[in-house]
Amino acid sequence: MKHFSELSPSAERIVDAAEELIRNVGYNGFSFENIAQMVGVKKPSIHHHFATKVELGVVMVQRYSHRFRQALLHIEGTMSKAPDRLKAYAELFDSTYRQNHAMCVCGMLSAESTSLAELINAEVERFFQINLAWLTEVITQGLTDGSLHSNQTADQLAEIMLALLEGAMVVGRGLKFGRGPRKTVEVFLSTI
Amino acid sequence: MKHFSELSPSAERIVDAAEELIRNVGYNGFSFENIAQMVGVKKPSIHHHFATKVELGVVMVQRYSHRFRQALLHIEGTMSKAPDRLKAYAELFDSTYRQNHAMCVCGMLSAESTSLAELINAEVERFFQINLAWLTEVITQGLTDGSLHSNQTADQLAEIMLALLEGAMVVGRGLKFGRGPRKTVEVFLSTI
DNA sequence: GTCTATACTTGGATAGAC
DNA sequence: GTCTATCCAAGTATAGAC
Secondary structure, X not given: OOOHHHOOHHHHHHHHHHHHHHHHHOHHHOOHHHHHXXXXXXXXXXXXXOOXXXXXXXXXXXXXXXXXXXXXXXXXXXXXXXXXXXXXXXXXXXXXXXXXXXXXHHHHHHHHHHHOOHHHHHHHHHHHHHHHHHHHHHHHHHHHHOOOOOOOOHHHHHHHHHHHHHHHHHHHHHHOOOOOHHHHHHHHHOOO | OOOHXXXXXXXXXXXXXXXHHHHHHOHHHOOHHHHHHHHOOOHHXXXXXXXXXXXXXXXXXXXXXXXXXXXXXXXXXXXXXXXXXXXXXXXXXXHHHOOOOOOOHHHHHHHXXXXXXXXXXXXXXXXXHHHHHHHXXXXXXXXXXXXXXXXXXXXXXXXXXXXXXXHHHHHXXXXXXXXXXXXXXXXXXXOO
């Protein structure tokens, strides 16, 4: 399996296209032909970089997860208070959603998971675990220093936050309007 | 377009299969061949009942939406207090989720919406609008009679409830465990 | 790294017999 | 209402030339 840090410029553009397609139409909704047209090459050129569609999917999620962790680190490095960190976290989802109501990559793959290869599902699971762990830590900090108040535990609140963000994207797509993930979470945060 | 109230026994079983498949692998994840095997007929027999896959999808969502409204009526007829009604509502989603972490039909279709026919998307949108309207009414009642307390408006809380339920199913599928929609919503309700 | 050509499979859909 | 046979398009993937 190729590693996302060793991608050639062409391979990078292929992964870019795959990510955009998965966000919009899902793994089962795109073909190598779609990617070929977006990148400007022919179908077999994709196979030169990624042997199978599953491998392309795995590398794409791994890169996505890695970039997401970089974003989490950036939040930790630029904000100190739990409420600010949580709002910045919600903004990560919202910036994706604002692009034509695109989904979170792992939210989409999670919905499709029953029809996907186990290699892909494992990466998605890891993404959610990383996110829950990070949220739990931030919320614990907020409950401890008094910047957040709740009668619930940090890990329960973390799961609510994550479900709320993913769900707001799903519902927002179906409604064609809807508040979107950031505003939905802000309303929730103002209730606790 | 056929109406779901006029389905023959065979057509009914085809819609049953389509619903189960969409809940588990999504619209783009199943084929007429899958349905044929589940029902125990050959592919062309499906076309005798539904001219196209889109028509099958539309009829399936219409039947699903109708049954969901029946369930909402049942809740209204058997429970009077807003908190009880909301918990019973969450249980509707949870009973689906407990079957192999299956998704809500419209949650799945909403995630896939960018790749679906407009006829299907319109039914999904209608489903969400019905749900939001019902939730808003129940929550308004609860806020008025004092059985619910919040500094937020009923329609904001309704959107949170719906997003939370759909999102808990998505995240729960990806994590392979996770609390599921009912417990997630109960935690939320105990915070307001 | 990209191409043409092609193999093989599956998917949605139709024709026409029973 | 269901079947066999078939069409055509699209999907993943491979072989081999440039």
